Amino acid sequence: MNFAFNEEQKSLGETVDRLLEDHAALRAPDLSAEANGPAWDALAELGLFAMMVPEDQGGAGLTAVDLALSVEAMGSALGPIAALDALAVTDLLVRHGTPAQQADLLPRIATGELRVAVAVTEQGCDEAPEGVGTTVTGNRLSGTKVLVREAAAAHLFAVVAQSGTGAAIYLVPADAAGVTVRAHEDIDPTCALGEVTFDNVELGAEALVGAANPARAVTRLFDGGAALSACLQVGIAARMLATAVEYARTRVQFGQAIGAFQAIKHRCADMAVAVEAARSATYYGVWAFAEDAPDRARAVSMAKAYAGEVAKHVCNETIQVHGGMGFTWELGLHRYLRRAKVIEHAFGSTLWHNERIVVETLRMDEACSGDKLAAA
Structure with a gap:
């Protein structure tokens, strides 16, 4: 069995x-979101958003596994975070x-x-999606969502709200009557997070x-959003690790590269x-998400939780390796730490x-014990 990515995925x-590396403004110390537009257009021209769309709908019919390295590259380059939403919603609509x-979307x-x-x-709500307070009553949607990525640029919102039978997803056009968007003040303005209010919004027949x-x-x-977020976090961590190692190789102190000192080596x-x-x-x-494996929930949560911790840790350590200049605005290391913290709170x-x-884990152990008792 081959667990490696194939040549097409690589x-x-x-x-x-390479495409996102050409958009240097994405990684500039400036905290403006203006660079997201050209990067989005470049990714669209490349065909990235068509990769998970079925072939009969104009896409390539790929899965999340095929795009894992691409999303990791978006994390490394601080690409437009709204691209993650596009991929997650694509998978949702396909399934x-x-x-x-x-056919329409x-x-x-x-x-x-x-x-x-x-x-x-x-x-003020629990992070579990089934615990949201936004409600649908009589085909009308009401509630307020926060931390919506690039909300002002969205044409359509995929809203998780309470229906009569529990949480459900409703598609709401951004220009529908009763929808208002307000920009957030947040740690990473390049994500253009926004607050979206739905005031008695009438839902369409296909919502x-x-x-x-x-x-x-x-x-x-x-789960799709969490799994892809983990890929972004790995991309951030890998980029910061490479930055720290390169600096340790070239920065000379006391007559030798600082990478020669054990404290930096370790x-x-x-x-x-x-x-x-x-x-x-x-x-x-x-993989567990793409294949809908029995342990999908646990595997996705392990990925999101651990990758988030590693991303923050490596960002902080890289700043320390750079010493005093690591804290300077111009060096731009803060951009990766800001993005890592924003992603940490997306999708749980x-x-x-x-x-x-x-x-x-307890549920799986209980199921396994039950199977053993039944077999005995």
């Missing part, structure tokens, strides 16, 4: 990496969308013409996604081990995912 990841939703998402933003998080099993559709969207070695461990957890989590925080890991 080539796609390298292509995305749970109606034929009408797929997927071709436009594939070209980058239609920008979709996922709206899950609410202020509900996954009518046959709304709860399963919600979990699919949440830091870099520990970071390298952590990044590889995060990669392993993330790749397995993405580290604490929430760790709690989910415990719950899923």
Whole structure:
């Protein structure tokens, strides 16, 4: 059995990496979101948003595994974070969308013409998607979502709200009557996070996604976002590790490169081990998500939680390796730490995912014990 990525998957990841490296403004110390537009257009022209769209809808029919290295490259280059929403919603529509939703939305998402933003998080609510307070009553949607990525640029919102039978996903046009967007003041303005308020918004006939099993559709969207977020976090960690190692090789102190000192060697070695461990957890989590494996929930949460911790740790260590200049605005290392912290709270925080890991582990152990008793 081959657990490595194939040449096509590697080539796609390298292509995305080279493309985004040409957009240096994405990584500039400036905290403006203006660079996201040209980068989005370049990714759309490359065909990235069409990769997970079925072939009969104008796409390539690939899976999240095929795009894992590409999303990692987006993390490394600080690419437009809204691209993650586009990929997660594409997977959702492929799995749970109606034929009408797929025919209308997927071709436009594939070209980058239609920008979709996922709206899950609410202020003061539990992070579990099934615990949201936004409600649908009489085909009307009301509630407020926060931390919506590039909300002002979105044409369509995928909103998690309470229906009569539990949480469900509703597709709401950004220009619908009753929808208002307000920009957030946040740690990473390049993500253009926004607060979106839905005031008695009338839902269309094709608004509900996954009518046959709304709860399963919600979990699919949440897991997809978490798995892809882990890829972004690994990309950030790997980029910061490479930056720290390169600086340790070239910075001379007391007549030799600082990488020759044990204190720096050990830091870099520990970071390298952590990044590889995060990669392993993330790749397995993405595979479990793509294949809908029995341990999908636990694998995805392990990936998201651990990759998030590693990304923050490596960012902090890289700043320390650079010494006093690591804290300067012009060097730009703060950009990666800012992005890592924003991603940490997207699709469930580290604490929430760790709690989910415990719950899923106990559930699997209980199921395994039951099977052994039945066999006896």
